[in-house]
Amino acid sequence: MTHYIIPKIISSAVLVAFLFSCEKGGQDTVVSVVERIDTTATNAHYISNRAPLKPSALIKLPVGSVKPEGFLKEYLVRQKNGLTGHLGEISAWLQKEDNAWLSKDGEGDWGWEEVPYWLKGYANIGYLLEDQQMIDEAKIWLEGTMNSQRADGNFGPKHFDGDNQDFWANMIMLYCLQSYYEYSNDEKVLDLMTKYFKFQLTVPDEHFLNGYWQKLRGGDNLRSVFWLYNRTGEPFLLELAEKLHRNTSDWVGRDHDLEDIHNYYEVRDGGEVPDWYRDQIDWHNVNHAQAFREPAQYYLLSHDDAHLEATYDNFDIIRAHFGQVPGGMFGSDENARPGYADPRQGVETCGMVEQMNSDEHLLRITGDPFWADHAEEVAYNTYPAAVMPDFKSLHYITSPNMALLDAENHAPGIANSGPFLMMNPFSSRCCQHNHSQGWPYFVENLWMATPDNGLVAAIYGPSNVTAKVGDGQEVTIQETTQYPFRGQLAFTIKTAQxxxxxxxxxxxxxxxxxxxxxNGKTVKENVKGAGYVKLAREWNSGDKVSLTLPMEIEVKTWEKNSNSFSVSRGPLTYSLKIGEDYIRKESDETAIWDSKWQEGVDTKKWPSWEIRPTTDWNYTLVLDKENPAASLEVEERPWPESNFPFTPENVPIMIKAKGKQMPTWQLDQYGLVGELEDLPATSDQPVEEVTLLPMGAARLRITAFPNLK
Structure with a gap:
């Protein structure tokens, strides 16, 4: 079943509006339900898209406007105390000696994507937590980067792809510089970007974005050009935007020649490449997760609906063939391979955080709440289980069905040769650094400004926002919730007048x-379907808004994946509870070949972990799919004192179910969960009691269950 229903026509029409009288002070609240937030106005307080760009649907607030609370704050604290906060001390790519990012001439042995990958998250965690030590450390790298700008406008490491400059790593560093500007208002950032983009404009097309990574990911460069244009209005930036789109890989086209699809691929059992494989220019999981949005970004300038449509279609295409699984991602391992789409196939941790970042971009571009729903789906289901609870190690590949995480090689069952399933702080060099952006970027996008000088709770999680609204008055809104585990959200407004x-x-x-x-009075009820409730009124300090989102159990059938099924409730998907045994391994003995750490680092302080099952995992569920609530019992538990709900011991909610073992369902010759298509459709085993946990808390998990007749 394809459950992604993507609206293709972007409408700002008001569906229904009512006027209610609230008792506090006699004010009236105008309540509307809208599919999209109207874009005919322009926000007076925050930088929005300039003409000729399409009007901003939603506007990102400056870094630091949104602060995490509750478990989201606990996540950032654990990142600070874990791998993200200490990578600068242990990763070889982040050593300051001989680092090209700190060199005025761009020379040095260490200098590509790793520094800006890490800095995206590290610096922003510092801003969000107001941690001066992290801010000061980040500034060393940011100042070093800005000081590296050369006379021609170029900056950063001198890194080449053949005879052509590799612009990819600079694209990531531009994210870091923009966040720093939003936090500090340091005008040096605008000056550097202006000179750099003038330099890019001088590079002949035949030498521009000429190479694998940079050509596919040109949308990140385009995003930064629009960011600067909205602040300076320099006309040459629109010329550069056209040049970037012209030289970026074709994420709009279909029926590509196979020689134009450059990622590694194979077809199972030596079969023919299917026709649909030609409908995406690349099937590398991270490339797709971050670059599929490029047409929608260019749509802001082109105003061509076909470009917006292409991004929605890109999202659909990879999920139609590799994403018929729970959790919001797709089974590509590193590169999606025709014939390998079982829920035991996974996705890189890099792919998860880039998908979340893309969802957040697309939410701002389109205003479509679909992208917020999807950001939550990945963030709250797939991403948490990719890292250890202490955030000191992670694994490269995470799957919906994985019953063993060990240090063995599981290829060709997965597309990567090496110990890519175990938890390791040093493997691999991309995810090791890039995972840091996931939670801070997510937090920053919980709240956004609207074109009519309002605010929108765009993505849900415990937080507070301080921003200018209306005619310029600053307000703070506190969001208190245990969402996504509970469906109650409370908002308290604080304002000086x-x-x-x-x-x-x-x-x-x-x-x-x-x-x-x-303020205690119901103003709208029985609101169904994706959209927004608009509350327009004069707000007083102490006003309270409550939102209740009933969470019903749903069973989703994945017809294209052997009619397997998954269980969800609200934004959370649930996995079979499997006992987990954590076995410590020495990282320098189990890391992959390209792992590198600084000289003198005590790797014993940064161990790796295998996770092995202590209970049987080969169950399917026995339930009434037409009325799943009748055979599944929701059990709420106290909120954990640790304020960290993503472990089997601490989850605040479970589902009790009935299950049957399937004796023939075992680990296969590659040490992976056996594929669903090989299983019988019946089981003669007795019915047993089983427990389901939120997917994000289950590092060992069965989430897509075999279908029984």
Missing amino acids: PTDFPLYLRIPHWTTGATVSV
Whole structure:
């Protein structure tokens, strides 16, 4: 079943509006339900798209405007105390000696994507936690980067792909510089970017973005050009935008020649390449997760609906063939291979955080709540299990069905040769550094400004936001919630004086009927379908808004994957509870071949882990798919004192179910969960009690269950 229903026509029409009288002070609240937030106005307080770019659907607030609370803050603290916070001390690529990012002439043995990958998350965690030590450390790298700008406008390491400059690593560093500018207002960032983009404009097309990674990922460069254009209005930037799109890989086209699809690929059992494989220019998981959005980014300038449509279609195409699995991602391992689409196939941790970043970009470009729903799906289901709870190690590949994480080689069952399933702080050099952006970027996009000088709770999680609204009054809104585990969200407004502005609350696609109250009075109920509830009124300090999102159990059938099925409730998907035994391994003995750490690092302080099952995992569920609530019992538990709900011991919610073992379902010759298509459709085993956990808390898990007659 394809459960991604993508709206193709972007509408700002108001579906229904009602006027209610709230008792506090006699003010009236105008309540509307809208598919999209109207873009005919322009926000007066935050930088939006300049003409001729399409109007901003939603506007990102400056870094630091949104602060995490609850478990989201705990996540950032664990990152700070874990791998992200200490990579500068242990990763060879982050050593300051002979590092090209700190060199005025761009020379040095260490200098490519690793520094900016890490800095994207590290610096922003510092800003969000107001951690001065992290901010100061980040500034060393940022100042070094800005000081590296040369007379021609180029900056950063002198890195080449053949005879052509490799612009890829600079694309990532531009993210870091923009976040720093939003935090500090340091005008040197705008000066550097202006000179650098003038330099890029001088590079002949035949030498521009000429290479694998940079050509596919040109959308990241395009995004930065628009960011600067919205601040300076320099006309040459639009010329550069056209040049970037012209030289970026063709993410719009279909029916490509195979020789133009450069990622490694193979077809199972030596079969023919299927026709649909030609409908994407690249099937590398990280490339796709971050680059599929490029046409929608260019749409801001082209105004051509076909470009926006192409991004939606790109999302659909990879999921139609490799994403018929729970958790929001797709089974490519590193490169998607025709014939390998079982839920035991996984995705890189890099792919997860880049997908979340793309979802956040597309939410701002389109205003479509689908992208917020999807960002939550990946962030709350797939991403948490990719890392150890202490955030001191992670694994390269994460799958919906994985019953063993060990140091063995599982190729060709997965596409990567090496110990890519175990938890290791040094493997691999990309995910080791790039995973750091996932949670801080997610937090920054929880709240956004709207074109009509309001605010929208765009993605849900415990947080607070401080921003200008209405005629310029600053307000703070505290969001108190245990979402995504519970469906109750409370918002408290703090303002120095009464102020009039619209507050929008996103309605997820999965809700069975949301209820909104203002100061204890219900103002709208039974809201269904993706969209936004708009509350327009004069707000006073202490006003309270509550949103209740009923969470019903749903069973999703994945017809294209052997009719397997998964169980979800609200934004969370659930996995079979499997006992987990953590076995310590020495990282320098189990890391992959390209792992490198600084000289003198005590690797024993940074161990790796195998996770082996202590209970049987080969179960399917016995349930009534037409009425799943009748055979599944939701059990709420106390919120954990640790404020960290993503472990089997600490989950605040479980589902009790009935299951049957399938004796022939075992680990196969590659040490992976056996493929679903090889299983019988019946089981003669007795019915047993089993427990389901939120997918994000299950580092060993069965999430796509075999279908029984």
